[in-house]
Amino acid sequence: MKFGQPSTLPRWAQLSVLPLLNLLAALAITGLVVWLIGEDPWECLKLLVGGAFGYGEGIGYTLFYTTGYIFTGLSVAAAFHAGLFNIGGEGQVYIAGLGVSLACYAFDSFMPAVFMVPLTIMASMLFGAAWAFMPGYLQAKRGSHIVVTTIMFNYIAAALMGYLFNRVLMEKGGTNTATRAFAEASWMPSMQQMGGWLGLTLPNTPLNASLFIALICCVLFWLVVWHSKWGFELRTVGTNEQAARFAGMNVSKVVIVAMCFAGALAGLAAVNEILGSTHRMNMTFTNGIGFVGIAVALMGRNHPVGIVLSALLFGALTQGGLDLSLDKPNITREMIIFIQGLIILFCGALENLFEPFIAPLFKRKP
Amino acid sequence: MAEIAIELTGIDKRFGDVHANRNVSLTIYQGSIHGIIGENGAGKSTLMSILYGYYQADSGHIQVRQQPVHIRNSHDAIRLGIGMVHQHFMLVDNFSVLENIVLGAEGGFTLKSGLDAARIHLKQLNQDYGLEVDPDAIVGQLGVGLQQRVEILKALYRGAEVLILDEPTAVLTPQEADHLFRILRALRDQxxxxxxxxxKLREVxxxxxxxxxxxxxxxxxxxxxxxxDKEDLAxxxxxxxxxxxxxxxxxxxxEVLLDVRHVSLKDKRGVELLKDINLQVRAGEIVGIAGVSGNGQSELLEVLAGMLPASEGEMLFKGEDLFRLKGHRPKPSILREKxxxxxxxxxxxxxxVKTFSVFENSILGYHHDRDIQKGWLYNRTALIExxxxxxxxxxxxxxxxxxRAGQLSGGNQQKVVLAREIDSNPDVLLVGQPTRGVDIGAIELIHKQLVKLRDEGKAILLVSVELDEILALSDRILVMAGGRITGEVPAHEATATGLGCLMGGVQS
Structure with a gap:
């Protein structure tokens, strides 16, 4: 197999068989490591899957994590279609959290939920977009590489938020690095609550209406990227900048708007975390969600369907992994990160590793 | 009968659905110049890539000097005395000729010993084949013709007995091509x-x-x-x-539709790429611009198409200066509208965009047109229609x-571009290298279309490095050299040699 040679696999096999094989390979190596530290791989796998999907609460948590990953995954994919590698999801979520909190500080004492929810959603998107705008602007007008600037903006966001938490946001006399609790008007309706409206009894989990927003975003993403003028410009700039100029597109503008689009999508993850779950902003609420988004987009091949599936995988790993580490003290949280790393390695970097081996199976008879 | 240098038997190669080589058998005799011709996508390059070890044939045998061989990579090929000169040169621009030639075959532990040995060898090669290359020149500063000779030297230095050249004259002037042919004949005679x-049939x-x-x-x-003769081969x-x-x-x-006045262009370092260009194109006329590539024709076309901002000058279209519509730089989208x-x-x-589908490529640049929109989305049916x-x-x-556009052959890709650009019924067409890398069948169609457009009263400015094309299509021919227009010839008086002199003579 030489680089650049057209793939000999049919498209459906490229999209299903290869990712599955990659996933299995990652799991196999994990199993080996688990066995080496003296645990039973099969039992651990059962605990992991059982923790993620085996009971109502588990499923709720899995889907809650999935929701966040869909947002950051879409964010990375949006930028990627414009040829930009947005590493800055983490910082964008963080700053979006600030936007959500400020909106709550300002209005949650008197505004009803009907206005509060849309307002906080807008605030998260606006702040996320604003934080992504600057790297986008620097890339488009000054040629500063987006990877470098978005990483730097993550650090700037972390430093800024650290300062704000310690000096401004922390409750007076409190020891918790978090804001005050926000009024109920700003809460996203939880799944348990919404189930109640329909007469269903659902377990108490942080899963909330953000999941539906995430799914709507997936559909909109698909429409915008593949079926609108602006998406056409986005993809053209991303694949062939010269052709974009030829077609009269304003490349800098597309780059900047693409980054804002990406930032706004990432920002929505803050709504899921803050208004869906904790109802206050904790200093560590982002917890690597922006970085997992990179893996989600990579594995989901920047397509909403793929992103939903891979977000579900990473959501299940996060939830099942937490359960597993409670049951098996030998298997720490780091182990779960190790598995995630292996999946990224196999699905991203070694994407076509197995292609030459399975290609003969699909070869048409001459 | 001369000895057989290379014999290919029953070579078969597939890439997915594409059957690139079907049971190809071929005998190449030692001490001869062997041409392999065919349209784009006929499998010539695949065949040679198999011989040079880039690809492995699915089936078939290769014999070199009557010994069966397996060529797994280009190292094997070089060891067997096969050398290749690529269409796109594989040279390090800021290295000297000598350094480029020893690259990958330095010999010795220190670079100097290898270079010294190479210098002597190179002198001999230069003499034997009349290559005339200065070993200490920096490759980036050499012209294309000379760079190609460096590639040839590279192959010979590695002991090539069989030299494969892929589209060697694509970038050369007629004079440079003649020189190349003299070198090739000398190689054959040795x-x-x-x-x-x-x-190119004429070369064959x-x-x-x-x-x-x-x-x-x-x-x-x-x-x-x-x-x-040419017709038989075609x-x-x-x-x-x-x-x-x-x-x-x-x-x-x-009437005059396009009137270009005193256009000049300077790059960032202040080097003048275009110097005081004046030209007119009338309705129902094809004006051809001949010249060796890299003498400003490309830049002229880019400037007129709004891809590069002109430093000075005017571009009058029906009397309106398009350079000053909005500031100093015409946007391609505004030009299209006009x-x-x-x-x-x-x-x-x-x-x-090669990874985009044909229907997406059919709207590139016209993606704002109202008839393909439905609300804020595209009307996919209309697009496909x-x-x-x-x-x-x-x-x-x-x-x-x-x-995907990339799955089409060069000729069909060009037809997509042509169809798209003339669909909006423009008055002026700026055409660059319309048949580069296009197969003969498509060339015929593209040429006919251009003539038809001219007959409909469009003004066409044609830039091409193919003299035959300029001669066949143009009503008037302008010659460019060194960023200037150096001559104008009515088409019926023009000859390839005459133009060739204008193209090369003034430049030096």
Whole structure:
């Protein structure tokens, strides 16, 4: 197999068989490591899957994590279609959290939920977009590489938020690095609550209406990227900048708007975390969600369907992994990160590793 | 009968659905110049890549000097005395000629010992074959013709007995091409074997001893060059009668549609790429710009198409200065609205997005048109209808508008660009290298279309490095050298040699 040679696999096999094989390979190596530290791989796998999907609460948590990953995954994919590698999801979520909190500080004492929810959603998107705008602007007008600037903006966001938490946001006399609790008007309706409206009894989990927003975003993403003028410009700039100029597109503008689009999508993850779950902003609420988004987009091949599936995988790993580490003290949280790393390695970097081996199976008879 | 240098038997190669080589057998004799011709996608390059070890054949055998061999990579090929000169040179621009030549074959532990040995060897090679290359020149500062000779030297230095050249004259002036042919003949006379891959029939007739014609992955003819003429070869390549002449009625041009005045262009370092360009194109007229590539024609086209901002000058279109519509730089989108369409020189880099489908490429640059929108989304049916109309009008193959543009052959890609650009019914057409890398069948169609547009009263500015094309299509010919227009010749008085002198003479 030489680089650049057209793939000999049919498209459906490229999209299903290869990712599955990659996933299995990652799991196999994990199993080996688990066995080496003296645990039973099969039992651990059962605990992991059982923790993620085996009971109502588990499923709720899995889907809650999935929701966040869909947002950051879409964010990375949006930028990627414009040829930009947005590493800055983490910082964008963080700053979006600030936007959500400020909106709550300002209005949650008197505004009803009907206005509060849309307002906080807008605030998260606006702040996320604003934080992504600057790297986008620097890339488009000054040629500063987006990877470098978005990483730097993550650090700037972390430093800024650290300062704000310690000096401004922390409750007076409190020891918790978090804001005050926000009024109920700003809460996203939880799944348990919404189930109640329909007469269903659902377990108490942080899963909330953000999941539906995430799914709507997936559909909109698909429409915008593949079926609108602006998406056409986005993809053209991303694949062939010269052709974009030829077609009269304003490349800098597309780059900047693409980054804002990406930032706004990432920002929505803050709504899921803050208004869906904790109802206050904790200093560590982002917890690597922006970085997992990179893996989600990579594995989901920047397509909403793929992103939903891979977000579900990473959501299940996060939830099942937490359960597993409670049951098996030998298997720490780091182990779960190790598995995630292996999946990224196999699905991203070694994407076509197995292609030459399975290609003969699909070869048409001459 | 001379000895057999290389024998290929029953070579078969597939890439997925594409059957690139079907049971190809070929004999190349030592001490001869062997041409391999065929349309784009006929499988010439694949065949040579197999011989040079880039690809492995699915089945078939290779014999070098009557010994069966397995060529797994280019190292094997070099060891067997096979050298390749690529269409795109593989040189390090800021290294000297000598350094480039020893690259990868430095010999010795220290660089100096290798370089010294190479210098002596190189002097000998230079003398033997009349290559005339200065070993200490920096490669980036050499002209294309000389860079190509460095590539040839590289192959010879590695002991090549068989030299494969892929489209060697694509970037050369007629004079440079002649020099190359002299070198190739010298190589042959010293017993080397030369294989050239080309689609230019004239060269094949001029320089080769034997010709293999390929079509759709198969060998359709093996002939002695002396026994055939251009028309025979063209018919063999395409598989039907081809009309190489463009039929064109005489026509009196109408009003001046495009009037370019005192246009100049400086790059960042202040080097003048265009110097005081003045030209006019009238309705119903094709004005051809001839010149060796890199003498400002590309820049002129880019400036007029709004891709590069002119430093000075005016571009009057129906009396209106398009350079000063909005500030100093005309945007391609505004030019299109006004009625100036552009078929770019570099189809795959500018005119198309290869990973996009044909129907998406049919709206590139016209993606704001109202008739393809439905609300804020595209009307996909209308898009596909549009692409289907192009496919039908221009005989684009395969006929599936959902295929990616990169899956089409060069000729069909060009038809997509042409269809798109003339669909908006522009008054002025800026055309760059319309048939570069395009197969003969498509060339015929593209030429006919251009003449038809001229007859409909469009003003066409044609930039091409193919002199034959300029001569066949133009009503007036301008010659560019060193960023200036150095001569104007009415088409009926022009000859290839005359233009060649203008192109090269003034430049030096």
């Amino acid at each position: 017993g080397k074997t030369v294989v050239i891959i080309t689609h 007739i001029d320089v080769t001893d034997r010709v293999t014609v390929m079509r759709a992955g198969e060998v359709v003819g093996n002939v002695m060059t002396a026994d055939v 018919d063999l390549m395409v598989g039907r009668k081809v009309n190489l002449q463009v039929e064109k009625s005489t026509r009196t041009p109408g 009625g100036v369409a552009h078929i770019p020189e570099d189809r795959s880099r500018e005119g198309l 549009k692409a289907k109309r192009f496919i039908q009008q221009f005989d684009i193959r395969p006929t599936n508008p959902l295929l």
